[in-house]
Every structure is written in structure tokens, then in C-alpha cells.
Amino acid sequence: QVQLEQSGAEVKKPGASVRVSCAASGYTFTDYYIHWVRQAPGQGLDWMGVINPDDGSTTFAQKLQGRVTLTRDTSTRTVYMELSSLRSEDTAVYYCARGPPLGDWGQGTLVTVSS
Amino acid sequence: EIVMTQSPATLSVSPGERATLSCRASQSVSNSLAWFQQKPGQAPRLLIYGASTGATGLPARFSGSGSGTEFTLTISSLQSEDFAVYSCQQYNKWPYTFGQGTKLEIK
Numbered sequence: 171q172v173q174l175e176q177s178g179a180e181v182k183k184p185g186a187s188v189r190v191s192c193a194a195s196g197y198t199f200t201d202y203y204i205h206w207v208r209q210a211p212g213q214g215l216d217w218m219g220v221i222n223p224d225d226g227s228t229t230f231a232q233k234l235q236g237r238v239t240l241t242r243d244t245s246t247r248t249v250y251m252e253l254s255s256l257r258s259e260d261t262a263v264y265y266c267a268r269g270p271p272l273g274d275w276g277q278g279t280l281v282t283v284s285s
Numbered sequence: 286e287i288v289m290t291q292s293p294a295t296l297s298v299s300p301g302e303r304a305t306l307s308c309r310a311s312q313s314v315s316n317s318l319a320w321f322q323q324k325p326g327q328a329p330r331l332l333i334y335g336a337s338t339g340a341t342g343l344p345a346r347f348s349g350s351g352s353g354t355e356f357t358l359t360i361s362s363l364q365s366e367d368f369a370v371y372s373c374q375q376y377n378k379w380p381y382t383f384g385q386g387t388k389l390e391i392k
Contacts, residue, residue, distance in 0.1 A: 269376070
């Protein structure tokens, strides 16, 4: 079955960077885009960006342009999301998801930004 | 970007009754519209895609309709496990924006 396994929770200081991984299994890795969605405490879902694992091309939400990077390693079937210049407003649960439509989700990774 | 607006923000319904949730897009998204259910501490679960196609294993009491800019999710007879937050998402044009969610609570 399809599985997306994310890395564990992170605590970072303002200004730092964080990298979250998403390891895929159960399907042909290069056949489906991987999206990143975040959810701040008590808030709605916020689409961040997408990577095509086949060629590595990416598209991002404009408000995150310049701060977010998505990469993939086809040998390990893993996608990485790196967010830089962290601020308190980046505290959220970060999800990877396969699609569209986003039918399969990782379990989520809590990133806490605090001094 | 396409703005998705859901209404109402909170809907109070008794078990066994029907619930109707709305989602409006600021411009046409054709039928590229998905509905998700989310419970506390869990990842979202895809319910409906293509505006009206149920995900695998979706109970028959859930249905989606609409196209263009107006969409509806209907739950015909609410069960206890249906009380959750429901979000719509358009995937017609990047960025793939979400609505702010509707909280379905027990009346």
C-alpha cells in the first residue's frame, strides 16, 4: 500500500532553517507529484508547493518564494522540504501528500519555532 | 491566486440529520475540486475529488456536487464519526488553494 513516512518533530530558533523528509513507498515514485501542506495551530490547511519527482521541477506558493526548497532523491524515494529564515509564524504541522488529488498523506511533522 | 471561501464556518447538526457544506471559488476551477475531512491530531482524509467522485471506501452518505465556482458537500444522515472539520481545495491552477474549513459539530 502507498505510504508516506515523514521525519520527526523539530524545534528551531528564529532565523534558522529546517529540513523535513518524506519517504515514499508502495508505488512508482516518479509517477506522482509530491505536495507540501502546512497547518498552523488551530488554523486551516495552507498549500506550500509541489515537486515533480520525475524531473525535480518545482512550483511554490508566492508568499514562500525564496524561503522554501523542495528536492528529491530518486535512489531513496525521498522528498525533502527545506524552509529557511524561520519565524514564529512558521510553527505548524507540515504534511507531504501525493497527488493531485491529494489522496495519500504523510503523518505530519511538527515544526516549532521558538527562541 | 484562486481564493476558496467555505460557508458556514461552523455548522451545528444533530446526528441522523443532513448536512450541507458550501465552497465557492473566486474564479472557475472547472471540476478540479476536492473535499477533505480532518479530525484532531490526524492528517486530512480525501473524501471527494473531481467535485463529485468519491474516494475509495467512502460511505454512500457522502456526496459532492457542483462545477465552475460553486460546490457542495452533502452528508445525508450524520453519524457520530462525521463530526470533524471539512476543507475544500481547488487543483485547477497553482497554487492549489484550500478553503478555510467548516467545522461540523454536534447540535
